[in-house]
Amino acid sequence: MSKTGLRSATQIRDTRSLARFGITSMQVRLTEDEGRRWDSQFTISGRTYQMQGFADLGRPRGADTDVILGIEALFALQGFPEDNTVVTSGYQLAQVAHLPDNGRTYERLKDSLLRYWRTGFIVREGFEVPGQTDVAYFNETLGFFEKISFWEQGRRGSDLAQGSLSRDRTLRVVLTPEFADSLRSGFIHHLDRELLRNIEQPPARALYRLLSAHRQNDDGQLQESLTVSLQDWREACGIQDVRASKVLRTLSAAHEELVALGYLTDVEIVGRGQKTQLTYRFRSESDPDPALVHQLLEANLGLSLVVAQQLAREHAPHVEAGIRFVKTRQASGGRGVTNPAGLLRSALKEPSRYLLDQEAPQVQLRVTRPRQEALKRQEQEAQVALNSRVEELQTATPEQQWQECRSSLRLVFQKHLTTDEWKTLERLCKAGDLSAAALLTDATRAAASLEMQSFVTALKAKL
Template identity: 25%
Template sequence: MEAPPVSRVSKKRKVTPAAPADIDRFDEANSARLGLICVQERIPSDYTRWDVQFVIDDRNARLTCISPSEYGGVPHGLDGDFATILNVMYLEQGAPEDGSVHTTAYQMLQRAGFADSGQYYAALQESLDRLKGATYTASESWRDHKRQRWTTVKFNIIEQIIADTQGDTSFGSGTSLKIQLARPVVQSIRERYLKPLDMTFVLSLKRSLTRSLYRVLDAHRYDPHNPQEPAATFRIQLQQWARECKLRETVPARIKRNLESAHTELVERGYLRSVTYEGTRAETVIVYEFGDLPATPPAPEPVIEVIPDAPVIDALRRYGVAPSVARKLVKDKGEQHVTTRLEKFEAMIRDGYQARSRSALLVDVIRDEEGKYPEPESLAPPPQPERPPARTRTELARREQEETERLTTAVEREFLALPPDEQAVRAVTQVRLFVGRELKEEHLRRLLIAMQAGEVVPYTMYREVTRAASELRLPEFAEEIRNIYGR
């Protein structure tokens, strides 16, 4: 299906690009820099693969994409808009460890700036299928931000799509979605390998070609080693730039023609000061000069709310257990079981148990169901600390109450500063975090719709589920949600 003509929810405002220091939204830096989405709005049906080779830090790197023809070829056009929105929503929902984004088809169109119409629901459905179907291999070109090194990863942008289409197979305004993002993308986001993203400016651009070129060009402004320092200019060999943009063209004149309209719009809007070409026809270099530099401070460090791993997962990782294995153990066995077995393992080590591999022993102790390991003698409850004097306890309680009130006020202020739709999603995410296992997706979807319709105040719901957790009333809270939204 060809990309539908751009018909935004409202007439586009000609906003000017924000200075990097003023941007408060972020995108995952690896996928942005690599340009996973072809910038072309339309592609031939046989364009099902591309392969790009380049150099990073004096090392050869490679990026490939293979996509089944039944999905319409490699990801392109509007796919970039939806992929970006998914990353933004994932960040807003606290970047949960499982990589899931909970939303609706209607909300995705609204956030991407598209009209509530059948053609755009069809375009969204096709885009998500392409993002799930296309397989990428980044060889020595995916940045492990935590360890400051380049790695090789193979992934699909979307790992899983669960769609409640209410009995139909096509997306519509009532379709609820649970979308699981690629593990490498999730890991990068959770480790805060991010680049600034001026979403207001992106949404104001007229064509998907311009938006796609803007995203890949803006990502190239930021040094992978220092993603808060935007460059004032960017120069690259023209044919290499065509490959970076995933164009099929190799003739310089055709490359220029394909990008001309996007260049014109970005210059007119002030993002670019100029686009010039240097060198011979065989060795043409394209030079971009950005319009918001110099004289702007560096981009801000990302300040995002990330739902952390359970403490027991971090403890397992400290003993050398791989993160994916640690998470699976907690998921399969339960946090209480893993914590108890971890304490048993630590007692065994204290008592002198010799292990060739501590991580392997720890995993085996956790998985053991046959009683292979007797209880260690030193596994005894720790001594209770002495109670502080009454006056000290009173002072500590007062300070703790003051700190709690201060944090509560800060959370409320931050929550209420969000747009209404984002408040609703944040509240549903909080409900899911505490009682998600006791509710069906239908309950949560109806709760989200009620908040979006103004029937429920999102912050009230956010506060109520948090209070229910502190007062040990979560079963009663879940029952109330089921009674109200289970009809």
């Protein structure tokens, strides 16, 4: 299969029934006892799920989500073969699972495939018998793979645990009939391939998959929001710690990333302890791009949140050019701009009239002395406020600074930095080599002064 074929599909077909059970834990690490056998019972949207899992090589977790989704994608791309067999290679699986082409990836692929091969589970469904107080339970044993045939690379005489999956030789994965039939059936949900590629952390990808499965009703309709109890959601996510504060901490980074990427518009948390409830609100196609809303508000043009959302929704292609246009007019002196919000709305409604599709010309600043002094005072006051905020944040540890500023930095840089550059930025900030607080302040200032491109260029040089 060509690289083009692997990358052509915009969606990944995922089994809704198995995804809802949360067999793959969103946690990256599990203890030996937690990973070999587990019992789950939870209720979501009025439906109760009961399952016992058995995994002598460890419960699938974290990045294993990428691997099972890769197998599902290959099975669909190959036309759902009647013999339930996916014929591929380590390299092709890594490509469709959005994993880098390096030695560590092929070690992870082999470990993940073997974990899914050795993972079985019992699904239970209860039936009440008329006239009797007892309940009859129907139990069914299920699994993912019947057999895996693969080549591996390793040193002469090395054991199975030390080798890695061959990059280029044939890999065959035989799906169980139940797993294959589930993928062939109409009871599936589609995952956005581009969104999956942009989600950086494995727990966030696992949470996205689980949310997508439970968000879709049996008739295929998508819910605008999903409300779950924290206790039930902990079971569905495969989080072992029962303390509410620990569960929320485990979920928080995934929440932030899915909000920053626009899949979620908000995560509402109400209640305390075991009575905590979460409400996930999903962004629909008609919702505005949160990054554009953020830029409109940060431009300080006098827009309310509601107006910023309306402009981002109705004029998305021209928002950034419109902000540059108004900022240029404000800096040009003369009579100035008495109503920047109104000017922006006019420019966005008639972009051709205001030449928003053309690069804004360089403007020679001609500022009168009184106005120059007023601008200088404003800049000094703003600088004092910025310095105060930076000093407050810089008393925190590098890790705390990163957690505090991460979502805002994500919104600022998501269109400028590649995935690898973002990871390098995170590493440098957490190590203290860069100050996340100072970086956010400088980036905001650069955006306001229309110097974002040069700022990003300088930052990339450091990365």
